[in-house]
Amino acid sequence: MKDVSKWYGDFQVLRDISLTVGTGEKLVICGPSGSGKSTIVRLLSGLETHQVGDIHLHDANKPGDIGMVFQSFNLFPHLSVLDNLTLGPIQALGLSRSEAETRARGYLERVRIPEQAGKRPAQLSGGQQQRVAIARALCMEPKLMLFDEPTSALDPEMIAEVLEVIEDLAAEGMTMICVTHEMGFARRVADRIAFMDAGEIVEIGQPEQVFKAPESERFAQFLDKILKH
Amino acid sequence: MKFRTIALISSLLLLTACSAAPGTWGWYVIDPTTENGWTNIRFLMRGFSSTIQISVLAAVTSIILGLLVALPAFAQSRWLRLPNRIYVEFIRAIPLLPMLFWVFYGLPVVMRSMGINISIDPFWGAVITLALSDSAFTAEIFRAGIQSVPKGQAEAAQTIGLSRAKAMRYVILPQAIRRILPPLANQFIYIVKMSAFASVIGMQELTRRANELVVTEYRPLEIYTLLILEYLVLVLIISAGVRWLERRMGADESR
Numbered sequence: 001m002k003d004v005s006k007w008y009g010d011f012q013v014l015r016d017i018s019l020t021v022g023t024g025e026k027l028v029i030c031g032p033s034g035s036g037k038s039t040i041v042r043l044l045s046g047l048e049t050h051q052v053g054d055i056h057l058h059d060a061n062k063p064g065d066i067g068m069v070f071q072s073f074n075l076f077p078h079l080s081v082l083d084n085l086t087l088g089p090i091q092a093l094g095l096s097r098s099e100a101e102t103r104a105r106g107y108l109e110r111v112r113i114p115e116q117a118g119k120r121p122a123q124l125s126g127g128q129q130q131r132v133a134i135a136r137a138l139c140m141e142p143k144l145m146l147f148d149e150p151t152s153a154l155d156p157e158m159i160a161e162v163l164e165v166i167e168d169l170a171a172e173g174m175t176m177i178c179v180t181h182e183m184g185f186a187r188r189v190a191d192r193i194a195f196m197d198a199g200e201i202v203e204i205g206q207p208e209q210v211f212k213a214p215e216s217e218r219f220a221q222f223l224d225k226i227l228k229h
Numbered sequence: 230m231k232f233r234t235i236a237l238i239s240s241l242l243l244l245t246a247c248s249a250a251p252g253t254w255g256w257y258v259i260d261p262t263t264e265n266g267w268t269n270i271r272f273l274m275r276g277f278s279s280t281i282q283i284s285v286l287a288a289v290t291s292i293i294l295g296l297l298v299a300l301p302a303f304a305q306s307r308w309l310r311l312p313n314r315i316y317v318e319f320i321r322a323i324p325l326l327p328m329l330f331w332v333f334y335g336l337p338v339v340m341r342s343m344g345i346n347i348s349i350d351p352f353w354g355a356v357i358t359l360a361l362s363d364s365a366f367t368a369e370i371f372r373a374g375i376q377s378v379p380k381g382q383a384e385a386a387q388t389i390g391l392s393r394a395k396a397m398r399y400v401i402l403p404q405a406i407r408r409i410l411p412p413l414a415n416q417f418i419y420i421v422k423m424s425a426f427a428s429v430i431g432m433q434e435l436t437r438r439a440n441e442l443v444v445t446e447y448r449p450l451e452i453y454t455l456l457i458l459e460y461l462v463l464v465l466i467i468s469a470g471v472r473w474l475e476r477r478m479g480a481d482e483s484r
Contacts, residue, residue, distance in 0.1 A: 047384050063390020074385035078403045087399060088389030133385075140389055 004053035006039060013039050014050065015199040021144075021177060023058075026170050028186040028207075029179045031196035032222060037179045040196075041068070041146040044177065057144070063092040064140025071149040073133045075121040081108070081132050082117040085139045093140065100139070107135040111165050127158030131165050138169075145169065147178040181226055187211060195219040233465055240461070258448040259455055269442055273455060276435035280463070283352065283434060284421045287359035291420070292413065294360060295367025302372045313368070320365035325426055329358040333430045355427035355434075359420055366416055374409035375401060407478050414471040418464050425460075435459050 006014040013036045021027050029037045042048045043055060045068040060066055076084050085104035089095040095103070108114045111131035113124075121129055130150055137145060147166065151159040163185045170176060170189045180186065186193055187207045194204040195216070203210060203219045214220040259273070260266035302313040333354035340347050349357070378401050386396035428437035439456040443449045 045388055047387060064388070066388070068385075068388035070381060070385065072381055074379075074381035076382065076385070076400055076404075088391065091395050091399060092390030092392075136385075136389060 002054045002056075004043070004050050004055060006036075006043070006048070006050040006052075013199050014043075017053070017199075017201060019194070019201065019204075021175065023143075023175055024173050025175055025191050026189050027177045027192050027194060028190040029177065029194045029196060030181060030183070030186065030222070031202075035196040036199040037196045038148050041148050041177055041179055044144070045146050059143050064088055064137075065143045067137030067140060067142030067145040069130070069133050069137055069145070069147045069150050071152050073121070073126075073129045073153070075129055075133055075136070077121050079120075080117070081113075081119055081121065081124070084121065084132060085136050088136065088140050104135070104139055107138045108132075110138070110168070111135045112161075125158060126154045127161045130154065130158075130162045134162075134165055134169075143175065145174055145176040147176065147180065149179050149181070151180065151182060183211075183223070183227060195222065197222075233469065237461070237465065240458070254451060255448050256451055258442075258446045258451050269446065269452075270455075272442060273435070273438050273452070273459070276433065276438040277459070277463075279352070279427075279432060279434035280421065280424050283355050283359065283424045283427055283432070284417070286356045287363065287424070288417045288420050290356065290360035291363040291367050291416075294364035296371055298364060298368035299371035299375070302368075303375065313372075317365045317368055320361060323362065325358065325362050325423055326429070328362055329354065329426055329430060332358045332361070351427060351430045351432035354430055355424060355432050358426075359423060362423075363416060363420055367413065370409055370412045370416065371405075374405040374412075377408050378404045410478065411471060411475055414467065414474065418467055421463055421467065422460060 002018050004014055004017045005012065017036075017040065019027075019040075029040060031037050039048065043050055044057070045066050047068075057066065075081075076087070079087065082101065082104055085107065086095075086097065086100035089100040089103060090097060105114060105117065108117055111134055113128055113131055116124060116128060116132070121132065124132065130153075134150075150166065151162050154162065159182070163182060166176075166178070167185070167189055178186075178189075190207050192204055193207050193210050195202050195210070195214075195218075197218050203214065203216050210219070211223070214223060257263060257266060259270050261270055298313055298316050301309050304310050333349060333351070336357075337348055382400050382404065383396055386400040391399065424434060425436040427434055428440060431437070433441075435456060439452050443452050446452065
């Protein structure tokens, strides 16, 4: 990602963003709302377009190579959990139903809800729904996983179960970019943390370093605010 | 269910009560126990088949037309969306009766001027007009139904690699259809009632037959009352079907 800028009408959401994420790297992006952090992952996932600059995604060459997990899950309510997972592999990757189901059941195991395969999304808790959404993205065997505030819509007691699944994934070496306010999680998982404000990456570095001694005033204030409670 | 039964029974009771008052009502015209009355009833009832045929054909055509008109509304380009708006605004603005006259008397003239020699009989004149007139509304029902599916659904479909067409087919339409079917069914009831206009271009459906019988028997009150009951029965059957459909879909949603 090099010198990327994006506008919504007259409003500039991203200003000259340059960012490189290596294979296997885990990047956490944080920052106040409206800072453009979600826009970055939405650009990388291909959901939005930018006006200036280049985005280059290595080894993303088949559908679903960039996995995306949304704040609001966006599961398909008319399909069972299993059908949510197999839709992409069958329709976009051309797998047979039995291959897709084997794969789907494997990933449901990974996100620790194999017993919910036959249910509808509405019958699951928020935490379970988000884990299904993660499994749905994993079923496409992505090279890069994007998380857009995956725990922001969850009740506090469900946040941990989702973060644990993401941490497992990180431990297995998945490349990931995660927008989140969960600083404990960031500290445990991230190779680097980027702090964004007003469409710019204000500061980027290793968690130990940036948490201990944030270089910029804005990041220090932000950390102060969200760590207070 | 209860309400419909009550409505039907009370209207029948009302009719019996009215018929008791001497001098105002002459039910003999449609008294099934007399030969003449029974012949009259059969004459009126034969209109059902035309009314139903016209309505069903018009509804099916209107749904196909409506979907074709609705789809460009989701195009990225303004210029592709424009035909949708023009069609809907234009067709919606034409009252049914003038449109029926135009199709029945005017369309063959237009076609002839283009070298196509066709005559439109009352049946097809009614079907074309009802379908055309209704299609603007079906198009809007489709558009609203598809738009009611949250944007995140299309986005999620895109991130798992589905093309726009496949996302529409497997993700958007199955969800939209729940919101489309009930108003579409209401629209069908509307078509059934509006098919009465076909009588003015000579189609022998329910209303036309009632008119003809009134001319020979001169008992408008009884005959038109029976006519209204005929439509009532048709509409009640359809709306029972709609309820059943809605219940089934509701059950489906929570399964």
